[in-house]
Amino acid sequence: MTTAPESLAPQSFAPESLAPESLVPESLVPADLAPAPLDREAGYALLADLAGPAAVSTLAGLDGLAPGFADWIVTALFGGTYQRPGLALRDRQVANLAALTALGGVEPQLADHVRNSLRIGMTREEITEVIVHLAPYVGVPKALAGLRVATATFAEAQQAQAVQTVETPQAASPVQDQDQDQGQDIAQGQDIQREAGA
16 A cells, blocks of 8 residues: 655645744735725624524534534635625525525525525515515426525525414514515415416
């Protein structure tokens, strides 16, 4: 059995050799290149605000499988991309809904972003319209799959809200009533589509 050349063997580095200034010599960084904002604390705070504290606590499971990957996602995405100027959080959620619906096969992530969109104040009607608007661009099957995910997520949110209302009674808002009606309309529409063979 042959062994890998020594130059390909795993290397061990002392933590001080990984200091940011030693990773890339200054001579290789263009002077006019804007630094990327990466704010780990802001990333975790945004994730907690956007997806709820439970989302942050679920990262441990991913970290157990792929150590450091969850932290990289939060730091690079929520502490980097989301921190950029130019788009409001709502606009970023519209983009996420569209991209995940178009991609397909990522139902858990799409459901998360439907929940996140509701959390930041988007209505069920707005979320539904984002997905419906995609049909001519990504295809009816992908739009229908996205609507199924949204409908299931709306039902979960409604059920969670009902449980919370039982625990803490409060008057329903007109937006909640509108969202409930919209969720029922979508569910009825899916029943009609199934009957029609769509």
